[in-house]
Amino acid sequence: MTLEVDVLEVLEKDARMPVDEIAKMVGVTAEEVENLIRRLEEEGVIQKYKTIIDWEKVGREYVYALIEISINLTEDEGYDGVAKRIAEYPEVRSVRLVSGTYDLLVVVREKTLKDVAYFVADKIATIRGVRQTVTHFSLKMYKEEGEILYQRDEGGRLAVSL
Amino acid sequence: MKPISKRMEAIPASGIRKFFDLILSTPDVISLGVGEPDFVTPWHIREAGISALEHGHTSYTSNWGLIELRELISASLRCDCGVDYDPHGQILVTSGVSEALDIALRVLVDPGDEVIVIEPSYVSYKPCVRFAEGVSVVVPTKSSNEFKPVVDDIRKRITDKTKVLILSYPNNPTGAVLTRKELEEIADLVNEYDLYVISDEIYSKLTYNGEHTCFSSLNGMKERTILLNGFSKAYAMTGWRIGYAAGSREVIEAMMKVHQYTMLCAPIQSQLAACEALRNGDKSCREMVEEYNRRRRLMVAGLEEAGLECFNPRGAFYAFPSIKSSGLSSTEFAERLLEEKKVAVVPGNVFGACGEGFVRCSYAVSIKDLVEALERIKEFMEELDG
Numbered sequence: 001m002t003l004e005v006d007v008l009e010v011l012e013k014d015a016r017m018p019v020d021e022i023a024k025m026v027g028v029t030a031e032e033v034e035n036l037i038r039r040l041e042e043e044g045v046i047q048k049y050k051t052i053i054d055w056e057k058v059g060r061e062y063v064y065a066l067i068e069i070s071i072n073l074t075e076d077e078g079y080d081g082v083a084k085r086i087a088e089y090p091e092v093r094s095v096r097l098v099s100g101t102y103d104l105l106v107v108v109r110e111k112t113l114k115d116v117a118y119f120v121a122d123k124i125a126t127i128r129g130v131r132q133t134v135t136h137f138s139l140k141m142y143k144e145e146g147e148i149l150y151q152r153d154e155g156g157r158l159a160v161s162l
Numbered sequence: 163m164k165p166i167s168k169r170m171e172a173i174p175a176s177g178i179r180k181f182f183d184l185i186l187s188t189p190d191v192i193s194l195g196v197g198e199p200d201f202v203t204p205w206h207i208r209e210a211g212i213s214a215l216e217h218g219h220t221s222y223t224s225n226w227g228l229i230e231l232r233e234l235i236s237a238s239l240r241c242d243c244g245v246d247y248d249p250h251g252q253i254l255v256t257s258g259v260s261e262a263l264d265i266a267l268r269v270l271v272d273p274g275d276e277v278i279v280i281e282p283s284y285v286s287y288k289p290c291v292r293f294a295e296g297v298s299v300v301v302p303t304k305s306s307n308e309f310k311p312v313v314d315d316i317r318k319r320i321t322d323k324t325k326v327l328i329l330s331y332p333n334n335p336t337g338a339v340l341t342r343k344e345l346e347e348i349a350d351l352v353n354e355y356d357l358y359v360i361s362d363e364i365y366s367k368l369t370y371n372g373e374h375t376c377f378s379s380l381n382g383m384k385e386r387t388i389l390l391n392g393f394s395k396a397y398a399m400t401g402w403r404i405g406y407a408a409g410s411r412e413v414i415e416a417m418m419k420v421h422q423y424t425m426l427c428a429p430i431q432s433q434l435a436a437c438e439a440l441r442n443g444d445k446s447c448r449e450m451v452e453e454y455n456r457r458r459r460l461m462v463a464g465l466e467e468a469g470l471e472c473f474n475p476r477g478a479f480y481a482f483p484s485i486k487s488s489g490l491s492s493t494e495f496a497e498r499l500l501e502e503k504k505v506a507v508v509p510g511n512v513f514g515a516c517g518e519g520f521v522r523c524s525y526a527v528s529i530k531d532l533v534e535a536l537e538r539i540k541e542f543m544e545e546l547d548g
C-alpha cells in the first residue's frame with residue numbers, strides 16, 4: 001500500500017485523527033503527513049471533511065426521500081444537463097446516474113413531507129427532459145456512509161487472555 | 163478422599179490468575195492484555211454460521227472434519243505455503259490449535275521424552291508437554307537478538323531423549339518472525355538430530371514485513387512437521403473453536419485416534435463458517451491486517467515515547483517492550499500500572515523466565531483506546547521518574 005492510500009484510509013475512518021498519530025501509524029514524520037494531506041487537499045483528492053450526525057438525537061427531524069427520475073433524452077441535452085440542474089439545489093444530497101429502469105437516483109432532504117412533495121412537483125418534475133419521477137420516502141436509516149447508526153450489542157471479550 | 167492425579171500436581175497453579183481477576187474486577191480498565199482480535203468475526207462468515215443453523219446443520223461430522231473444509235484447507239496450504247497435503251489422511255480439523263497442540267504432543271511424546279520450547283512462549287506449550295508426560299527443555303531468547311533462537315543454543319540442549327521442537331512464528335508474546343534462512347538453519351538441525359517439529363503458525367496471516375514462511379515448506383521438513391493453524395486470529399474467530407493440523411499420514415492418523423475419542427469432531431457450524439472464511443475471507447483478513455499494522459506502528463512509537471525500549475514486532479498483534487527503565491519487575495510494573503493508571507498489560511515472566519523485564523502489550527484494541535493507554539503509560543513513567 002502506498003503512503004498516500006494509507007493516510008487516506010486512516011482519514012476516511014476518522015477525519016479528526018491528529019497528524020501526530022497518523023504519522024506514527026504510517027511510519028513517517030508528522031511534517032511529511034502534513035505536507036501530504038495539504039497536497040491531497042489541493043489536488044482535490046480530499047474534497048472535504050464532514051460529519052455524520054444523528055439529528056434525531058437533538059430533536060431535529062428531517063425527511064429524506066429517494067427519487068427515481070426517468071429522462072427523455074433530447075438533441076441538445078444529455079443526462080449531464082439534467083443531472084447538474086438537479087444537483088445545484090441545496091436540498092439535494094446526492095445525484096447518481098444509474099443503470100436499470102430509470103436514469104437518475106436523487107436523494108433529497110427537507111424539513112417536512114410537504115416540502116419534499118412541493119420540491120419534486122415544482123422543481124424536479126418541471127425540468128425539461130424529466131419524463132417521470134417516483135418518490136420513496138425514507139422511513140428509517142440503519143447505515144449511512146458506512147457507519148452503522150443503531151446500537152449494537154457486540155462482543156464481551158475478556159479484558160485479559162493469553 | 164484420595165488426591166487427584168500426581169500428573170496434575172506437577173502443573174503449577176497459574177500465579178497470574180489473581181492478577182487477572184484483579185483486572186477483570188477493576189472498572190474502566192483499558193486492557194492491552196487481550197490475546198484475541200477486537201474485531202468481531204466478519205459478517206459474511208457469521209452469516210455462514212447462521213445459515214448452517216437455519217439449514218439444520220446440527221449433527222456430528224466425520225471425525226476428520228468435513229471433506230469440503232479439508233479440501234479448502236489443502237488448497238489454501240498449497241497456495242499460501244506451497245505445500246501439498248492430501249485432504250484424505252493428512253489434514254485433521256480440530257477444535258482450535260489448542261486441541262491440535264494437545265493431541266500432537268500426546269501422539270509424539272512418550273514419558274520422559276524431551277520437548278524443546280523456545281521462550282518467551284505461548285503459555286500452553288509447557289503444560290501440554292506435561293499432560294503428555296514429557297519434559298520441557300527451555301531455550302531462552304533475547305531482545306537483543308530480536309527474540310530469535312540461536313541455533314547453537316538449541317543444539318546445546320539436544321539430548322538422546324529430545325523428540326520434538328516446538329516453533330511458533332509469528333510469536334506470541336514477542337511478535338518475532340524468523341526469516342526463511344533462519345528457519346532453514348533450524349531445519350538442518352532438525353534433520354541432523356532426527357526431530358519432529360510442531361509448528362504453531364496461528365499468526366501466519368499477521369505479518370507486516372514480508373511473507374510468512376511455512377516451516378513444512380522447507381526442504382525435507384514436510385514429513386517431520388506437524389503444522390498447526392486455524393481461524394482464530396486471521397479471521398477473528400476465537401470463539402468458534404476451530405483449527406487444524408496437517409502432517410504425515412502416520413502422525414495425523416494417530417492424532418485422529420485421540421481426537422475421535424476425546425473431541426469427536428469440531429462443531430459443524432464452525433466448520434461451515436471456516437469454509438466461508440477460506441473461500442471468501444481474504445479481503446476481510448487483509449483489511450484487519452492493514453489496521454493491525456497501523457496500530458503496531460502507533461504502539462511501538464508510543465512505547466518508545468514513554469521511555470520503554472521496544473523490539474519492533476514483525477508479526478502477530480503484540481509488542482513486548484523492555485521495562486528496564488522503570489526499575490520495576492514485570493509483575494510490579496503490571497500491578498502498579500493497573501492500580502495507578504487503569505491500564506492492563508501482561509507481565510512478561512508469564513511467558514517464561516527470560517520474559518522477566520518485559521511486558522506484553524496487545525494492539526488488538528481500538529485506536530482510541532490505544533492512544534489513551536499509551537498516554538497513560540507515558541504519565542506512569544513520568545511519575546515514576548519524578
Ligand SMILES: Cc1ncc(COP(=O)(O)O)c(C=O)c1O
Nearest residue numbers: 162258259260284334392394405
Ligand atoms: C501461539 C498461539 N497458539 C495457539 C493459540 C490458540 O489458538 P486457538 O484459538 O486456535 O485454539 C493462541 C491463542 O492465543 C496462540 O497465541
